[in-house]
Amino acid sequence: MYSIDSRSAIPVYEQLKRQIVLRIVSDRLDEGEKLPSIRELAAALKINPNTVVKTYRQLETDGFVASRKGLGVFISTEARELQGDRNEIFKELTDDYISKAGGLGLKADEIMKGLSDRLKGEIEYDKNE
Amino acid sequence: MYSIDSRSAIPVYEQLKRQIVLRIVSDRLDEGEKLPSIRELAAALKINPNTVVKTYRQLETDGFVASRKGLGVFISTEARELQGDRNEIFKELTDDYISKAGGLGLKADEIMKGLSDRLKGEIEYDKNE
DNA sequence: ACTACTGTACTATGATAGTAATACAGATGA
DNA sequence: TCATCTGTATTACTATCATAGTACAGTAGT
Known part of the structure; x- marks a missing residue:
């Protein structure tokens, strides 16, 4: 679990x-x-x-x-x-995430899929026991 | 920096x-x-x-x-x-992103939509090809 | 040689992280 | 009532994190 x-x-x-x-x-x-x-x-x-x-x-x-x-x-x-300015904060978080992932060479669809998979819990990547 | x-x-x-x-x-x-x-x-x-x-x-x-x-x-x-762990780094980025967005009170669908919107707005992240 | 950088090593101190064990109080079902 | 779950609180101990200060050694320019 x-x-x-x-x-x-x-x-x-x-x-x-x-x-x-x-x-x-x-x-x-x-x-x-x-x-x-x-x-x-x-x-x-x-x-x-x-x-x-x-x-x-x-x-x-x-x-x-x-x-x-x-x-x-x-x-x-x-x-x-919730905080009133959460939309603005969330936008900054998102842009930062996109910037970093893009820097790694990931394309838009790859970023979307990576996030989607993690949210769905389909990725049980091991933290090495 | x-x-x-x-x-x-x-x-x-x-x-x-x-x-x-x-x-x-x-x-x-x-x-x-x-x-x-x-x-x-x-x-x-x-x-x-x-x-x-x-x-x-x-x-x-x-x-x-x-x-x-x-x-x-x-x-x-x-x-x-040593760039083999790009995937690992992307997972760390994604977990951090979800953690922070979750802390703002956002749910999965809101996060996905927010990311999708920002990705459509900014193509410049794609420095490949 | 002198000066001013550089990384490295060491001791000391306080805060946090994690474990271990014990005890107390509320809730539940037999 | 009693046993057994639940969260909560407390004390003690070890290890790590981060800071502070000092000192030493290697490199380069003047």
Whole structure:
């Protein structure tokens, strides 16, 4: 389900956070759906429960999830509070992404396909265990 | 030239490393070209020289650059052959892009549409053929 | 020789990341 | 009630990240 690369320079809690956000963004995690319990996920990924706590807490701060003691952590149903200038920021993000990918020699359709595949989760490229 | 986000979860030395590697594989840094000196780059980015040292050392380990005491750090002549991980770099770019767009509250279809619109508007990214 | 660059090495300090173990409190079903 | 899940909180420890400062060695121009 989720995968952690212990050798990555990206912190474990951040790797996990990104994977969960990706699933939410691409509707592979629905509103109200329950995430794995802290202990369960920690055991499955062979990481410390405290690290999962850190991920879940940040996701809650960002408004992606809501935790209920004794019950679990659930995908937020309420719309997240969005920044007013998010369109402008998103445009800058996109142009930066296009610029970098284009610099790598990728064509428009290749960029579109790469993003699409990742959003669909069809790419399970290994982070090398 | 280079930019550092001190609030990012990705370590500073790794941010810098990725930006330099991206420039190399994007042919924006040529073989034999000299990188900024450690102290100069550290001052420009307002980071510690030791952090730049760490980046340069890892780049040398990876074969991208070669350092010469008293002279500087130069793009390795074999750096060209290391462009095999363009695909890996593109995946990193894509994950970063999705992560940031997701943080803005955008869903998959919105991201796809935004990218599509910007790609249609700007053809200049395509520097090939 | 002198100066001013360059990379390199080292110690020290504080913040963050991650692990480990324990304990407490809310929810649920038998 | 009791057992067992759930999130939460706390303390302790190790390793890494990043900073700061100092020192040493190689290169080049004057």
